[in-house]
Amino acid sequence: MSEYRKDPVLNQWVIIAPEKTISYPAIKEQAIPENLPEFDENCPFCKFNGEDTKILLKYDFRNNGKWDLLVIPAPNPFLRVETELQKEGEGIFDLMSGTGANEIIIESPKHNEFTYKMDLNRVEQIFWAYHDRIVDLKNDKRLEYLLFFKEFGITPENKIIHPHSKMIATTFIPAHIELELLSAEDYFSYKDRCVFCDIVKQERKEGIRVISQNEDFISICPYASRFPFEIWILPQKHISHFEMSSKIMFYHLAEIYLDTFKRLNKVLGNVPYHTVLHTSPVQEESLEFYHWHIEIYPILNCYSAPQSGGGIFVNPVKPEDAAKALREATF
Amino acid sequence: MSEYRKDPVLNQWVIIAPEKTISYPAIKEQAIPENLPEFDENCPFCKFNGEDTKILLKYDFRNNGKWDLLVIPAPNPFLRVETELQKEGEGIFDLMSGTGANEIIIESPKHNEFTYKMDLNRVEQIFWAYHDRIVDLKNDKRLEYLLFFKEFGITPENKIIHPHSKMIATTFIPAHIELELLSAEDYFSYKDRCVFCDIVKQERKEGIRVISQNEDFISICPYASRFPFEIWILPQKHISHFEMSSKIMFYHLAEIYLDTFKRLNKVLGNVPYHTVLHTSPVQEESLEFYHWHIEIYPILNCYSAPQSGGGIFVNPVKPEDAAKALREATF
Numbered sequence: 180m181s182e183y184r185k186d187p188v189l190n191q192w193v194i195i196a197p198e199k200t201i202s203y204p205a206i207k208e209q210a211i212p213e214n215l216p217e218f219d220e221n222c223p224f225c226k227f228n229g230e231d232t233k234i235l236l237k238y239d240f241r242n243n244g245k246w247d248l249l250v251i252p253a254p255n256p257f258l259r260v261e262t263e264l265q266k267e268g269e270g271i272f273d274l275m276s277g278t279g280a281n282e283i284i285i286e287s288p289k290h291n292e293f294t295y296k297m298d299l300n301r302v303e304q305i306f307w308a309y310h311d312r313i314v315d316l317k318n319d320k321r322l323e324y325l326l327f328f329k330e331f332g333i334t335p336e337n338k339i340i341h342p343h344s345k346m347i348a349t350t351f352i353p354a355h356i357e358l359e360l361l362s363a364e365d366y367f368s369y370k371d372r373c374v375f376c377d378i379v380k381q382e383r384k385e386g387i388r389v390i391s392q393n394e395d396f397i398s399i400c401p402y403a404s405r406f407p408f409e410i411w412i413l414p415q416k417h418i419s420h421f422e423m424s425s426k427i428m429f430y431h432l433a434e435i436y437l438d439t440f441k442r443l444n445k446v447l448g449n450v451p452y453h454t455v456l457h458t459s460p461v462q463e464e465s466l467e468f469y470h471w472h473i474e475i476y477p478i479l480n481c482y483s484a485p486q487s488g489g490g491i492f493v494n495p496v497k498p499e500d501a502a503k504a505l506r507e508a509t510f
Numbered sequence: 511m512s513e514y515r516k517d518p519v520l521n522q523w524v525i526i527a528p529e530k531t532i533s534y535p536a537i538k539e540q541a542i543p544e545n546l547p548e549f550d551e552n553c554p555f556c557k558f559n560g561e562d563t564k565i566l567l568k569y570d571f572r573n574n575g576k577w578d579l580l581v582i583p584a585p586n587p588f589l590r591v592e593t594e595l596q597k598e599g600e601g602i603f604d605l606m607s608g609t610g611a612n613e614i615i616i617e618s619p620k621h622n623e624f625t626y627k628m629d630l631n632r633v634e635q636i637f638w639a640y641h642d643r644i645v646d647l648k649n650d651k652r653l654e655y656l657l658f659f660k661e662f663g664i665t666p667e668n669k670i671i672h673p674h675s676k677m678i679a680t681t682f683i684p685a686h687i688e689l690e691l692l693s694a695e696d697y698f699s700y701k702d703r704c705v706f707c708d709i710v711k712q713e714r715k716e717g718i719r720v721i722s723q724n725e726d727f728i729s730i731c732p733y734a735s736r737f738p739f740e741i742w743i744l745p746q747k748h749i750s751h752f753e754m755s756s757k758i759m760f761y762h763l764a765e766i767y768l769d770t771f772k773r774l775n776k777v778l779g780n781v782p783y784h785t786v787l788h789t790s791p792v793q794e795e796s797l798e799f800y801h802w803h804i805e806i807y808p809i810l811n812c813y814s815a816p817q818s819g820g821g822i823f824v825n826p827v828k829p830e831d832a833a834k835a836l837r838e839a840t841f
Contacts (some may be wrong), residue, residue, distance in 0.1 A: 181588040183609035183682065184643055191685040194608065196588030257512040257527030257824060270712045271705070272733045277512035277525065328822040348823055351514065354522040355821030374602070381601045402603045455820055489657040490686030491678055493588060 184403040186375050190362045193403045201407075201496055201504070203447075206479050210448040211332040215291040215340060223254075224285050224341040235282060236311055238304055246288065248304055250312060253281035253345070264321050264350060275314075278321055280348035284308050290341045293449060295440040297342075303433035305344070309456065310429070312346060313422040317461040322348045324356065324460050332451035333478055344454075348355050351396070352460050359457065360469055367468030375470030377416050378402075383415075388498050390505045395431035398439045400498035407496035408447065408505075410439060410475040417488035419466040436473070443477060445507045445508040451478040515734040518705050521693045524734045526823045530669075532738075532827055532835070533777070537810050541779040542663040545623040546671060553618050554585075555672040565615060569635055577619065579635055581643060584612035595652045609652055613678035615639050621672045624780060625662075626771040628673075634764035636675070641760070641785065643677060644753040648792040653679045655687065655791050662796060663782035664809055668690070672714055675785075683791050690788065691800055698799035706801030707748050714746075719833045722769055726762035729770045731829035731836070736828035739778065741770060741806040741838075750797040752789035768803070774808060776839040782809040 205420050219225050227249070236250035265276040287297070294302070309327045316322055329344035344449035348349040352360070366374040382388055382399050390410065398412045412435055418424060424432070443452070458471040461498030512527035545779070550556050567581035589610030596607040617636050618628070625633070640658045647653055660675035683691070697705040713719055713730050721729040721741065729743045741767055749755060755763070774783070789802040 183606035183608065183680075185604040185606075187602055189685075191688075192586055192606070192680070192682045194680075196608070246675075257525060269733070270716075271518055271708050272712075273516040275514040275516075275523070277514065277527070326822060328723065338713075347820075349514075349523070349525075349822065351523045353820035353822045354520075357522075358821075377602050387571075387603075401602070457820070489655075489659065489684035489788070490689075491657060491680065491684045 186378070186401060186403040187366045188362055188378070189403070190365075191403075191490070191492075193405050194389075194491065195395055195404075195497055196493050196495055197497045197500070198215050198495045201500065206450065207448040209450055209478075211293075211340065211451060213291075213293070213449050217289045217291055218289045219341070222290055222339065222341050224339065224343060225288075225290050227251075227285065235315075236308055238308065240300065241303055246291060247301070248287070248308055249285040250308055250346075251283050251285065253283050254445055256281035258347065258349070259473050260319060260322075260348075274348055275350060280316065280322070280346070282312065282346040282348075284312075284327075284344045284346065286342040286344060289388075290340050293443040293444075294342065295437070297437065299430075299433050299437055302437050303429050306429050306432055306436075309346075310422050310424075313458075316348055317422075320462065321350050323462055324349050324352050325458075326353055326356075326455065327492055328453070328455040330451075330453050333453065352453060356457060360460075363468045363470075373417050373468055375413055375472065378464075379413055388502045390442060390502050391435060393431050393435055395428050396435040398435050400502040402498060403494035404498040404501070406476050407479050407494055408443070408477045408501045409494075409498070410443075410505075411472050412436060412439065412475070413472040414470065417467075417470055419459040419463075419469045419471060420461075421456060421471045422461075423465060424471075439475065441510050442505040442508040443475075445510045446504050447477055447479070453478060517709070517732060517734040519690055519693055520734070521696075521711070522722075522734075522821070522823075524736050525822065526735075526828055527824050527826055528828045528831070529826045532831065537781065538779040540781055540809075541809055542624075542671065542782060544622075544624070544780050548622055550621045550672070553621055553670065553672050554673060555670065556619075556621050558582075558616065566646075567639055569639065570692075571631065571635055578632070579618070579639055580616045581639055581677075582614050582616065584614050587612035589678065589680070591650060591679075606681060609681050611647065611653070611677070611680075613643065613677040615643075615658075615674040615675045615677065617675060620728060623673050624775075625673065626768070626775040628768065630761075630768055631762050633768050634760050637760050637763055637767075639754050640677070641755075644789075644792060647679055649755075651793065652681050654793060655680050655683050656789075657684055657687075657786065658786070659786040661782075661784050663783065687752045687788060687791075691791075694799045694801075704748050704799055704801050706744055706803065710744055710746060718830045721773060721833050721836045722766060724762050724766055726759050727766040729766050731833040735825055735827075735829040735832070736823040737807050738810050738825055739774070739808045739832045740825075740829070741836075742803050743767060743770065743806070744801065744803040747803055748798075750790040750794075750800045750802060752787060752802045753792075754796060755802075765809050770806065770836075772841050773836040773839040774806075776841045777835050778808055778810070783807060784809060 183192045185192050234252050238248040262278045264278040325348045388399045455478040514523045519681050569579040571578050593609045595609040656679045658677050721732045784807040
């Protein structure tokens with residue numbers, strides 16, 4: 180029996196229309212092959228030697244004299260900090276110069292180091308790299324937002340399987356984030372409480388959509404999930420900006436993130452996925468009404484929900500069923 | 511050189527980041543095969559005999575005693591008009607019963623009748639079918655919106671290539687439409703004019719993004735296109751509800767729609783696409799600030815623009831270049 184569900188974050192109805200059973204065999208057919216080499220001579224990140232590229236950040240946490248994690252400008256970036264910010268109108272339309280930044284975070288020297296296989300320290304260092312880039316780039320007052328995301332095995336040009344994530348820095352707030360901020364602010368003016376804090380409390384109490392939790396974080400399948408096996412990882416306590424997280428939070432984040440990906444891998448196999456960090460705009464002071472979090476979207480083509488160009492999401496997997504499967508996974 | 515563009519309909523910045531040349535060979539590789547039979551014994555629509563299914567609408571415009579166009583309930587619908595509308599809260603979340611409708615418009619008895627191959631009369635009849643379903647279903651006051659769309663060759667379960675479109679009727683306004691309505695209403699309160707009327711005037715005057723036009727319609731690549739070769743077909747004069755279009759408008763709509771698809775086919779080949787009708791909510795009286803239109807999205811996987819979970823659209827094809835290629839197509 181299907182139903183419409185709404186959460187106060189996006190304030191949009193989603194149709195939850197569960198199919199009789201979750202078709203795990205069909206899901207596993209789309210897995211990205213796991214038997215990849217540690218070094219692939221056709222891979223630009225495997226072959227990276229730093230000669231022609233500016234290195235923005237480099238970690239050598241295994242202290243072996245080579246790099247463990249790198250941040251570099253995207254080759255052929257579509258946004259550049261060097262571009263002077265200019266704004267003009269074209270009749271009723273608006274135009275801005277392509278000021279901003281595109282960066283690539285190369286998460287490991289190894290071509291086949293899928294997230295779920297990484298060690299805890301590496302995962303933590305990836306989040307520290309995000310932190311360091313935010314702290315550096317927020318000095319450029321033209322930049323309003325830094326969006327960190329990972330698209331694993333999704334599209335032809337993203338079929339660089341070598342573990343990496345991306346960052347786009349813009350002089351505007353991305354549409355989806357803007358919507359969340361507006362909804363969250365509305366909720367706060369109505370309730371005088373942060374909507375994400377309320378969600379965390381309710382989910383912790385009900386438990387049926389909780390995947391796992393630790394001292395600082397909780398991992399859930401949201402009530403009004405738009406996509407099958409959609410996952411959110413939220414701080415347990417209110418905090419608006421990712422870069423304001425305490426040192427121990429980075430460790431606990433790595434713990435829950437790795438735990439979540441191990442469960443995902445166990446239940447769904449090595450599926451393509453999309454993960455994105457939702458945090459507050461960098462030039463804002465801390466916000467009472469917004470709470471940073473991470474959203475994870477496995478891409479399950481056997482279930483392509485019709486987006487249908489009008490924004491109607493039809494999710495064939497009940498979030499409670501997805502959470503249960505992930506929660507009960509053993510590995 | 512890339513730039514940010516914004517239009518007042520969605521009021522969101524889009525990054526236009528043109529690649530050096532449009533890679534037509536890569537685009538044409540994704541074409542849906544054209545050498546399909548007129549009858550496919552594995553296709554449920556080819557074999558449709560009406561025995562177990564309620565027929566909601568049937569046209570026999572060639573007067574040969576068989577059907578030319580049918581509207582039927584979707585098999586395994588996720589929404590039903592029979593479901594009583596119930597609303598409740600679950601803590602801070604909202605829940606509604608799955609009241610609504612799912613319908614399939616089978617556009618032709620022939621399995622291989624791609625849109626661009628149809629004759630003008632058939633295309634017009636498809637739009638009359640949409641009209642007739644709206645006029646029927648709007649009597650159910652629980653239904654707020656009817657979304658008509660077509661997903662050609664996109665996903666595994668949409669690989670029923672047999673020409674068909676779909677309708678979802680909901681007791682809420684779909685998110686994307688809601689955004690358009692709000693932006694349009696804002697614009698109207700600021701300018702005292704309909705934003706779509708202003709867009710039509712500006713595009714007609716500038717011409718660089720116009721594909722074609724006739725007495726009643728104009729076909730353009732929007733200034734702030736989010737996707738490569740995104741196309742909008744708009745009425746030249748203000749009209750808020752699709753179903754309020756005059757009789758001759760249906761003929762002219764068919765004319766420009768077919769013309770647009772012939773051009774698309776010539777330039778991009780038989781690519782998968784997504785098309786959707788954006789019209790006013792059915793229970794509203796005519797609206798001064800909103801203007802119905804059709805949006806067409808060819809799906810060009812070689813160009814998958816990263817949506818990146820934050821709503822940043824990066825379009826590698828300038829709308830002016832797309833419009834020029836389509837405008838100059840000969841067939």
